[in-house]
Amino acid sequence: MQVVWFKRDLRLEDHAPLCAALNGAPALLLYVFEPELWGDPHYSERHWRFVAQSLLEMNERLEPLGHRIRIVEGAVLDALSDIAEHTTITTLYSYQETGLRRTYDRDLGVAHWCQDRAIPWHEFQYNGVQRGRTHRRGWAKSWHQFMAQPMDSPDWEMLAKIEPKVTFKRVEEWSAERLRSLAEPVTVWEQVGGVAPANAVLDSFFGGRVANYHRSLSKPTLSRKHCSRISPYLAWGNVSVRQVYQRLLQAQAQQGKSRALSAFNSRLHWHCHFIQKFEAEDRIEFEPMNSGYDQFDDPWNERNEQAWIEGRTGLPYVDACLRCVQQTGYLHFRGRAMLVSVLCHLLGGRWQVAARHLAQWFLDFEPGIHYAQIQMQVGLTGINTLRIYNPVKQGQDHDPDGVFIRKWVPELRSLQGAIVHRPWLLGPIERASLELDYPEPCVDVEEAHRAARQTFWARRQNPLVLQEVKRVLYRHVEQDAFRTVSRSRRR
Ligand SMILES: Cc1cc2nc3c(=O)[nH]c(=O)nc-3n(C[C@H](O)[C@H](O)[C@H](O)COP(=O)(O)OP(=O)(O)OC[C@H]3O[C@@H](n4cnc5c(N)ncnc54)[C@H](O)[C@@H]3O)c2cc1C
Numbered sequence: 204m205q206v207v208w209f210k211r212d213l214r215l216e217d218h219a220p221l222c223a224a225l226n227g228a229p230a231l232l233l234y235v236f237e238p239e240l241w242g243d244p245h246y247s248e249r250h251w252r253f254v255a256q257s258l259l260e261m262n263e264r265l266e267p268l269g270h271r272i273r274i275v276e277g278a279v280l281d282a283l284s285d286i287a288e289h290t291t292i293t294t295l296y297s298y299q300e301t302g303l304r305r306t307y308d309r310d311l312g313v314a315h316w317c318q319d320r321a322i323p324w325h326e327f328q329y330n331g332v333q334r335g336r337t338h339r340r341g342w343a344k345s346w347h348q349f350m351a352q353p354m355d356s357p358d359w360e361m362l363a364k365i366e367p368k369v370t371f372k373r374v375e376e377w378s379a380e381r382l383r384s385l386a387e388p389v390t391v392w393e394q395v396g397g398v399a400p401a402n403a404v405l406d407s408f409f410g411g412r413v414a415n416y417h418r419s420l421s422k423p424t425l426s427r428k429h430c431s432r433i434s435p436y437l438a439w440g441n442v443s444v445r446q447v448y449q450r451l452l453q454a455q456a457q458q459g460k461s462r463a464l465s466a467f468n469s470r471l472h473w474h475c476h477f478i479q480k481f482e483a484e485d486r487i488e489f490e491p492m493n494s495g496y497d498q499f500d501d502p503w504n505e506r507n508e509q510a511w512i513e514g515r516t517g518l519p520y521v522d523a524c525l526r527c528v529q530q531t532g533y534l535h536f537r538g539r540a541m542l543v544s545v546l547c548h549l550l551g552g553r554w555q556v557a558a559r560h561l562a563q564w565f566l567d568f569e570p571g572i573h574y575a576q577i578q579m580q581v582g583l584t585g586i587n588t589l590r591i592y593n594p595v596k597q598g599q600d601h602d603p604d605g606v607f608i609r610k611w612v613p614e615l616r617s618l619q620g621a622i623v624h625r626p627w628l629l630g631p632i633e634r635a636s637l638e639l640d641y642p643e644p645c646v647d648v649e650e651a652h653r654a655a656r657q658t659f660w661a662r663r664q665n666p667l668v669l670q671e672v673k674r675v676l677y678r679h680v681e682q683d684a685f686r687t688v689s690r691s692r693r694r
Pocket of ligand 1: 430
């Protein structure tokens with residue numbers, strides 16, 4: 204019997220492992236809820252709810268074909284051992300996963316298990332991310348080649364009619380009721396998992412919402428409507444990057460290459476570009492990408508860090524962004540970048556804490572994009588222009604009337620006008636009369652900003668940091684771009 208192991212690829216179309224397995228021989232389709240991942244600080248129930256919604260939908264499609272995905276809870280090796288006890292596993296099929304160290308180690312265990320039993324494990328390339336690459340020469344070209352290939356459409360006629368008989372003992376098999384109960388939405392804000400919701404998002408985006416895409420990217424409220432909102436569906440694999448890219452090409456053929464579609468095109472490329480960085484160097488989950496930054500020890504301000512986690516920093520736009528993402532699972536790019544910058548540059552918090560909490564809150568948590576972005580926003584790569592955000596200015600620029608702040612920080616609703624961006628300017632008498640239950644700001648923003656700029660620029664000139672820049676560029680930046688940067692550095 205063949206086994207198809209689903210991970211972050213929760214769909215039945217454009218699925219290479221399924222295509223390979225549907226060859227007439229019996230196939231067992233498997234998903235494992237792993238307690239080790241469930242307990243990992245990057246994850247929260249929000250993610251497993253999305254997974255449950257996706258699996259429910261997949262099984263609704265499979266049941267008329269006389270099949271279903273077997274959903275179990277436990278360790279992957281235990282699930283495989285249970286299957287192997289009932290039958291001979293001829294081949295294990297899955298996608299490669301560019302995940303946290305935890306899933307990488309698990310996959311090493313699976314590889315050994317398969318090797319010991321002479322079971323071939325076919326892992327297929329996932330999206331445009333290539334395993335084993337040590338540099339970026341020719342990467343963009345192969346990305347395009349991959350995206351231009353026809354979809355991997357499983358031939359469901361080739362699905363063996365017999366349901367493989369396996370009783371799980373080491374792991375617990377989930378009933379449909381259990382899955383349904385986990386899948387129950389808890390808030391209207393959270394996007395719902397599944398292929399149908401993913402397609403609905405793409406239809407409405409290319410069908411109209413995209414027109415204001417490039418103008419809304421940095422706006423906390425408009426981005427929710429005009430950005431694609433496809434990220435959780437890509438992160439959990441309800442759609443492949445190729446499916447989205449081919450929809451984009453269709454839209455460009457019909458609508459022309461508008462500024463909005465071009466801006467979306469670039470960002471879609473960034474998806475695999477960032478994951479490739481993590482694939483090439485997954486130690487960035489724990490260490491700076493540019494090892495030159497290892498030598499610096501920053502003072503840790505525990506109190507400020509806790510205020511950030513609770514969304515009570517006393518900086519209205521920051522607290523609004525924090526509370527919004529905690530409750531809804533989504534925040535626009537600029538808001539995410541600002542939250543990291545504020546915690547690490549202004550408040551004295553640790554980047555690893557930013558990474559873990561944001562991961563829990565982002566429904567679209569994708570380890571490769573996440574860690575590569577965190578490193579970039581904190582300034583640990585040495586190759587990117589660093590933005591140290593002034594959160595008051597960000598609020599004034601992108602939420603000038605304070606609508607977003609008042610929505611997510613109800614304590615400030617009674618404030619009229621621009622003071623909502625800087626409530627600390629209110630006098631004690633006004634504060635008392637308004638009965639504001641809102642903290643004073645953790646830091647003096649101007650002062651902290653000035654200090655952060657000085658520290659950062661001094662570090663950037665450090666010889667060990669400069670020495671590492673070359674290596675980072677070679678490993679993570681396309682060769683042509685690398686040459687341009689090298690030339691401009693010489694000038
Ligand atoms: C600190 C930080 C952490 C982040 N963590 C994640 C994460 O865990 N998962 C995640 O999907 N995105 C992450 N992003 C990138 C980006 O913010 C989101 O992809 C985007 O906001 C999702 O909304 P959307 O689907 O409407 O994006 P759109 O703007 O419509 O873009 C379409 C797709 O392109 C990709 N994309 C867009 N922007 C970026 C980017 N800057 N880098 C890489 N890919 C991009 C995503 O797959 C996105 O779904 C992070 C950004 C920052 C600054």
